[in-house]
Amino acid sequence: MSRRLKWLGSTRFTLVGMALLGVGAALSYDNPVTTPVWVLVIPLLLLALNLLLAIIINPAINRRPGLLLFHVGLLSIVSLVAVGRLTFMEAHIELVDGAAFDPDSLFDVRQGPWHGGDLERIRFIQQGYTVEYRPGMKRGLTYNHILLADDKGLVEPRVIGDDRPLLVAGYRLYSTSNKGFAPRLTWVAEDGTSVSGSINMPSYPLLYFRQANEWTPPGGPAIKFWLQLETGLKEDAAWVLQPERATGTLVVNQAGQRVELQPGESLTLPGGTLHYDQLSGWMGFKVFYDPTLPFLFISAILAVLGLFIHYWRKFKAEPLLLKSESDGQSLSLSSAKTVQVDR
Amino acid sequence: MTELPWLYAALTAYGLATAFAYYDIMPVRGGRVARHAYNERLVLLLLLTAVGLMMAALGERWLRLGHGPFVNLFELLMSQLFSLGVIYTLVYWRVPAMRRGALVALPMLWILGSWVLVIEPMDSVLPPTYHNDWLWAHVGFGKVFLSFCLLGSSLAGVLLLRRWPLFQGWFRVMPADKVIDALAWRFMLIAFAFHTLMLIAGAVWAQDAWGRYWAWDALETSSFLNWLLLGASLHARVSYKVPMRVGAVLIIVVFVFAFFTYFGAPFYSEAAHKGVI
Numbered sequence: 001m002s003r004r005l006k007w008l009g010s011t012r013f014t015l016v017g018m019a020l021l022g023v024g025a026a027l028s029y030d031n032p033v034t035t036p037v038w039v040l041v042i043p044l045l046l047l048a049l050n051l052l053l054a055i056i057i058n059p060a061i062n063r064r065p066g067l068l069l070f071h072v073g074l075l076s077i078v079s080l081v082a083v084g085r086l087t088f089m090e091a092h093i094e095l096v097d098g099a100a101f102d103p104d105s106l107f108d109v110r111q112g113p114w115h116g117g118d119l120e121r122i123r124f125i126q127q128g129y130t131v132e133y134r135p136g137m138k139r140g141l142t143y144n145h146i147l148l149a150d151d152k153g154l155v156e157p158r159v160i161g162d163d164r165p166l167l168v169a170g171y172r173l174y175s176t177s178n179k180g181f182a183p184r185l186t187w188v189a190e191d192g193t194s195v196s197g198s199i200n201m202p203s204y205p206l207l208y209f210r211q212a213n214e215w216t217p218p219g220g221p222a223i224k225f226w227l228q229l230e231t232g233l234k235e236d237a238a239w240v241l242q243p244e245r246a247t248g249t250l251v252v253n254q255a256g257q258r259v260e261l262q263p264g265e266s267l268t269l270p271g272g273t274l275h276y277d278q279l280s281g282w283m284g285f286k287v288f289y290d291p292t293l294p295f296l297f298i299s300a301i302l303a304v305l306g307l308f309i310h311y312w313r314k315f316k317a318e319p320l321l322l323k324s325e326s327d328g329q330s331l332s333l334s335s336a337k338t339v340q341v342d343r
Numbered sequence: 344m345t346e347l348p349w350l351y352a353a354l355t356a357y358g359l360a361t362a363f364a365y366y367d368i369m370p371v372r373g374g375r376v377a378r379h380a381y382n383e384r385l386v387l388l389l390l391l392t393a394v395g396l397m398m399a400a401l402g403e404r405w406l407r408l409g410h411g412p413f414v415n416l417f418e419l420l421m422s423q424l425f426s427l428g429v430i431y432t433l434v435y436w437r438v439p440a441m442r443r444g445a446l447v448a449l450p451m452l453w454i455l456g457s458w459v460l461v462i463e464p465m466d467s468v469l470p471p472t473y474h475n476d477w478l479w480a481h482v483g484f485g486k487v488f489l490s491f492c493l494l495g496s497s498l499a500g501v502l503l504l505r506r507w508p509l510f511q512g513w514f515r516v517m518p519a520d521k522v523i524d525a526l527a528w529r530f531m532l533i534a535f536a537f538h539t540l541m542l543i544a545g546a547v548w549a550q551d552a553w554g555r556y557w558a559w560d561a562l563e564t565s566s567f568l569n570w571l572l573l574g575a576s577l578h579a580r581v582s583y584k585v586p587m588r589v590g591a592v593l594i595i596v597v598f599v600f601a602f603f604t605y606f607g608a609p610f611y612s613e614a615a616h617k618g619v620i
Contacts, residue, residue: 010582011578011581011582012582012583014575014578014582015575015578015579015582018571018574018575018578019575021571022568022571022572022575025559025564025567025568025571026564026568028559028564029559029561029564030559030560030561030564031558031559060581090554090555134468136468138468139470139471140471141471141474142471161471162471162472162474162552163471163472163474163475163548163551163552164551165551165554172550172554174553174554286554288554288555293550293556296556297543297547300539300543300546301543303539304536304539304540304543307535307536307539308536311532311533311536315529320522320525320526320529
């Protein structure tokens with residue numbers, strides 16, 4: 001084994017790698033866009049090389065089962081994190097009550113070059129949500145209802161929210177604090193063709209004072225919408241946000257014409273007729289995929305298990321004789337060796 | 344704030360334990376050994392009382408607010424005073440040869456004790472993402488980590504103070520430097536394992552709560568740097584045969600870093616964990 005390889009597998013080189021990783025971690029605080037990813041990748045690669053060589057050549061590690069397990073666990077974690085970054089996917093989607101999950105509607109999509117998940121296997125329908133608020137507008141628990149369809153076509157109601165994601169086909173779908181109201185509309189053009197859909201208003205209650213949006217019908221000028229909501233919102237008392245119990249007056253503004261619509265009412269505008277069908281809610285979801293997660297967890301647990309095995313054997317083999325200096329007795333470790341190095 | 348009387352009573356008990364630990368080193372005409380044994384029992388009893396009262400304070404607040412001490416700084420300080428007290432008292436009871444280390448450990452505990460007295464005892468609301476079993480594991484492992492850091496650094500403090508003639512008499516009843524050094528590092532080894540467990544439990548909780556297991560937020564970055572620093576210190580001790588007193592300084596640096604990670608993050612970050620609410 002060359003001296004260079006030995007040095008690369010030494011604990012001294014570990015210290016160099018750790019120092020570099022420490023600098024990389026400090027630079028990565030809060031994920032600044034100006035910090036390139038290599039400040040973490042290079043130290044991690046060096047430490048992975050150091051770990052691999054240490055496991056192979058360092059008898060202080062490979063002859064001690066606990067330390068060996070710990071270092072193999074660490075190497076697995078570094079490797080799995082790398083694989084995770086190559087295969088991950090993150091995205092967001094907003095679903096109106098009654099709408100089915102549609103992979104084509106995902107936005108803010110970020111994914112690794114080896115991402116191989118099958119989004120088509122995610123099949124569920126959004127059913128509505130309830131969010132509890134405490135005094136001071138502090139958000140409490142979220143109950144988001146969905147109808148989940150399995151591969152056989154069977155449908156099962158589920159409730160997700162906060163720290164209870166939907167796990168399906170390796171994906172994790174989280175309901176988020178980004179949610180709101182969506183008036184459902186139907187536009188019937190003068191030639192009789194119609195289009196139905198919904199207009200997602202800004203997040204509620206975060207932007208309760210700005211519930212406005214606009215839409216341009218086929219061939220027509222833009223229509224501005226403003227939603228006046230009655231949700232039971234209380235700033236200083238507990239309340240529950242539940243779109244199906246809320247009412248909303250839709251203020252339609254086009255070319256200076258301002259009309260208030262209640263659900264079920266219509267308005268004739270240049271180019272067609274606008275029907276305000278009903279008021280719905282929409283929920284923003286975060287979609288996350290990383291196939292390495294269970295393996296990362298197992299590796300981490302095995303690593304800690306290795307540490308405890310090592311400590312158990314070490315402490316058992318070298319118990320400390322804790323006698324006071326004034327006792328005048330020999331003051332050393334009971335194994336009568338010089339002080340053993342801890343690792 | 345019905346928990347405050349319990350808290351003040353607990354702090355009084357900690358204060359008396361500290362006072363009697365120091366009373367033990369005062370000059371005496373005769374019967375030092377008898378007084379020493381009596382004082383140690385008294386300190387142990389006072390520490391047990393303080394821990395019991397702290398538990399009552401936490402329980403009272405828990406019942407009143409309906410959630411554990413996980414959210415604001417006042418709660419974190421209270422719960423740390425309890426957990427550090429529990430583990431320190433256990434070690435004080437089970438390892439008599441280390442009891443004189445209380446002269447260093449208890450004043451360290453008093454940093455928290457003084458702090459909790461000067462901050463507003465505000466009520467808190469449990470964020471929705473805190474209704475998760477992994478939070479308990481994460482916080483629990485963190486408390487064990489910090490407790491073993493306290494134990495290790497109090498022994499490191501003994502090693503450093505023994506250099507001065509003024510303090511040599513204080514710690515004469517303790518084992519030789521070599522033994523204290525070995526024990527201090529064993530405490531740090533245990534701290535390292537629990538720090539690792541804390542990071543794992545925190546990552547699992549973060550994945551459930553915020554849809555990511557790591558995001559380099561203030562606490563994550565700081566605690567990872569702390570883990571690296573402790574890991575590097577353990578490696579340095581192997582690689583460079585670090586002298587005992589330099590090792591003692593390293594242990595104290597790790598403890599100080601851990602202290603700022605736990606209690607400093609709220610000062611330089613709006614929310615300790617990204618997306619906490």
